[in-house]
Amino acid sequence: MQYFSILTTIGLAKLIKATANSEQIILSKMGVSDDMGEINQDMQTLPNQKHKFSINSITQSDTDANVLICEGVISADVGGFYIRKIGIYTSDDKLFAVGNIPESYKP
Helix, strand or coil: CCCEEEECHHHHHHHHHHHHCCCCCCEEEEEEECCCCCCCCCCCCCCCEEEEEEEEEEEECCCCCCCEEEEECCCCCCCCEEEEEEEEEECCCCEEEEEEEEEEEEC
16 A cells, blocks of 8 residues: 555645745644545545644655655543544644555554
8 A cells, every 4th residue: 555645625725825825824733533445635524533633843854845744742641543544734624635644553
């Protein structure tokens, strides 16, 4: 299985508008899901989302200027599920990007 992330249709529209108007897009939250289905650009929510949390940092990739690395922390008191998908949300709680990741268990 290949692991990747894509902008949602909403995310792409926000990016086009922000570029045209010289505005910023504020990415504020991440979500994790145990859903096993395929990701697609038309997603508006993260299926079977298990937890949503604040983004702690956003950095640009050293190897690809078009890639952002978002990091967040799931607190120790949250768990008991597998993580298979991630979602990145804007400050107005819209799903900006989705990705599938290697399965990991959050105890």
